[in-house]
Amino acid sequence: MAKRRVMFTFPSELITQPVIYNLGHKYNIVTNIRRADVTEDRGWVILELEAGDEALETGLEYVRGLGVQVNTMEGDVVAG
Amino acid sequence: MPYVTHLHCRECGRRYPLEAVHACEFCFGPLEAVYDYDALSKNVTRESIERGPHSIWRYRDLLPITGEEVVDINAGFTPLIRARRLGEILGLRELWLKNDCVNPSYSFKDRPVAVASTRALELGFDVLACASTGNLAGAVAAHAARAGMEAYIFIPADLEQGKIIGASIYGPTLVAVDGNYDEVNRLCSELAYNYPWAFVNVNMRPYYAEGSKSLGYEVAEQLGWRAPDCAVVPLASGAMFTMIWKGLNELHRIGLIDSVPTRMMATQAEGCSPIVEAYEKGTMNIRPVKPNTIAKSLAIGNPADGYYALKTIQDSKGGAAAVSDDEVVEGMKLLAETEGIFAETAGGVTVAGLRRLVKSGAISRDELTVAFITGNGLKTQEAVVGKLKEPLTIPPTLQAFQEALAARNSQAASAGSPVVSRQ
Numbered sequence: 042m043a044k045r046r047v048m049f050t051f052p053s054e055l056i057t058q059p060v061i062y063n064l065g066h067k068y069n070i071v072t073n074i075r076r077a078d079v080t081e082d083r084g085w086v087i088l089e090l091e092a093g094d095e096a097l098e099t100g101l102e103y104v105r106g107l108g109v110q111v112n113t114m115e116g117d118v119v120a121g
Numbered sequence: 122m123p124y125v126t127h128l129h130c131r132e133c134g135r136r137y138p139l140e141a142v143h144a145c146e147f148c149f150g151p152l153e154a155v156y157d158y159d160a161l162s163k164n165v166t167r168e169s170i171e172r173g174p175h176s177i178w179r180y181r182d183l184l185p186i187t188g189e190e191v192v193d194i195n196a197g198f199t200p201l202i203r204a205r206r207l208g209e210i211l212g213l214r215e216l217w218l219k220n221d222c223v224n225p226s227y228s229f230k231d232r233p234v235a236v237a238s239t240r241a242l243e244l245g246f247d248v249l250a251c252a253s254t255g256n257l258a259g260a261v262a263a264h265a266a267r268a269g270m271e272a273y274i275f276i277p278a279d280l281e282q283g284k285i286i287g288a289s290i291y292g293p294t295l296v297a298v299d300g301n302y303d304e305v306n307r308l309c310s311e312l313a314y315n316y317p318w319a320f321v322n323v324n325m326r327p328y329y330a331e332g333s334k335s336l337g338y339e340v341a342e343q344l345g346w347r348a349p350d351c352a353v354v355p356l357a358s359g360a361m362f363t364m365i366w367k368g369l370n371e372l373h374r375i376g377l378i379d380s381v382p383t384r385m386m387a388t389q390a391e392g393c394s395p396i397v398e399a400y401e402k403g404t405m406n407i408r409p410v411k412p413n414t415i416a417k418s419l420a421i422g423n424p425a426d427g428y429y430a431l432k433t434i435q436d437s438k439g440g441a442a443a444v445s446d447d448e449v450v451e452g453m454k455l456l457a458e459t460e461g462i463f464a465e466t467a468g469g470v471t472v473a474g475l476r477r478l479v480k481s482g483a484i485s486r487d488e489l490t491v492a493f494i495t496g497n498g499l500k501t502q503e504a505v506v507g508k509l510k511e512p513l514t515i516p517p518t519l520q521a522f523q524e525a526l527a528a529r530n531s532q533a534a535s536a537g538s539p540v541v542s543r544q
């Protein structure tokens with residue numbers, strides 16, 4: 042089992058969708074939300090995901106496909 | 122005796138020892154260095170600082186290191202220059218430029234890396250690492266060389282030759298990663314977790330970030346121990362911006378300056394302006410973007426300190442402006458032609474952003490304003506190639522020179538520019 046710390050940023054049309062619930066159920070990924078801020082038109086969630094490597098990759102691909110931005114928890118690490 | 126006492130989570134406040142950790146285990150919030158400010162107030166004076174070396178190490182008591190030895194390539198204590206000509210053009214009575222182009226590896230990144238590399242040695246690391254598109258690569262490679270550490274530097278495969286050479290000369294292991302922006306970021310984040318290295322802006326981030334406080338300290342000291350009315354800063358991750366503010370407030374807290382009236386002004390390029398965009402929309406939520414700008418040193422689409430930068434703007438009653446790539450080039454030229462400073466694209470962002478902020482009334486004529494010029498123009502020459510006056514090419518005769526000059530002057534006169542004629 043691998044763990045990954047990620048940040049999801051939601052566009053307004055996905056704010057009301059159970060994206061994280063579906064990610065857990067469809068791909069058998071344990072989702073553990075640590076911090077979040079969701080408003081009417083935008084929102085982000087920082088969470089830890091735990092699953093096999095393949096499940097993590099396909100699960101994150103599913104989330105990206107929905108229109109969620111997936112970034113590393115630390116923000117961009119490639120600096121100027 | 123060191124004054125730094127521990128790290129704490131900026132979100133939930135949990136305490137952590139001074140180790141190579143950067144995120145809170147509970148809420149994943151970023152960690153920050155905390156100091157014994159009562160002891161600092163008693164023991165650190167203007168005079169004790171003024172007796173120190175002409176580098177960031179004159180402020181060593183306010184930096185998160187615990188030993189005596191430092192990695193020193195003379196970073197910091199760069200000139201603060203009164204910019205009368207540029208100020209006149211922009212409509213400012215008292216404009217100053219903090220010229221960080223003249224750091225040893227030619228950018229402000231020497232400040233955070235000096236602190237990160239010193240702390241890395243204190244914590245027993247022998248490898249210094251980073252992922253960078255230019256300035257950070259040079260700073261890490263130079264400090265690692267000075268410290269006798271091994272350096273691993275990850276760069277995007279399409280990085281310009283000048284920047285590759287600017288880091289390679291110091292002898293690091295340079296790894297060119299062939300992938301898009303997100304892929305390079307993801308790989309470098311994974312590397313930071315999988316290798317026992319001091320990754321300066323990941324596991325050393327709480328120490329690394331503090332180095333930029335020295336910009337705030339220096340400006341206050343160089344202005345005669347006072348904080349400016351406005352600070353205009355180019356933003357990438359937002360860390361330097363928040364740290365200038367923290368530095369000024371620390372000086373106030375320990376009694377070295379009377380007040381901090383400073384309004385913090387954020388500038389970004391329109392092709393990567395997630396912080397300015399959030400500010401303009403009145404939200405504290407940053408929406409990550411895919412960078413597309415010539416200001417590559419500011420091209421961070423998902424800024425780690427974006428929220429804290431917005432908070433700094435809010436707390437300081439500051440402002441923000443984003444500028445186009447054309448304005449960036451104009452800003453670089455204006456700075457060079459009026460004050461003799463050849464800055465990289467980020468400097469063009471600062472000057473063009475300052476121009477907008479003055480025009481919109483966000484900064485008024487009588488405010489003492491400091492603009493931060495953070496990197497040297499020789500690093501981003503490609504941004505101005507084909508956009509400068511061509512040289513007059515002539516055969517070696519006096520007559521040829523006079524004819525070429527006359528032709529140039531008549532061209533300038535018809536374009537409405539001032540004619541130069543000196544014999």
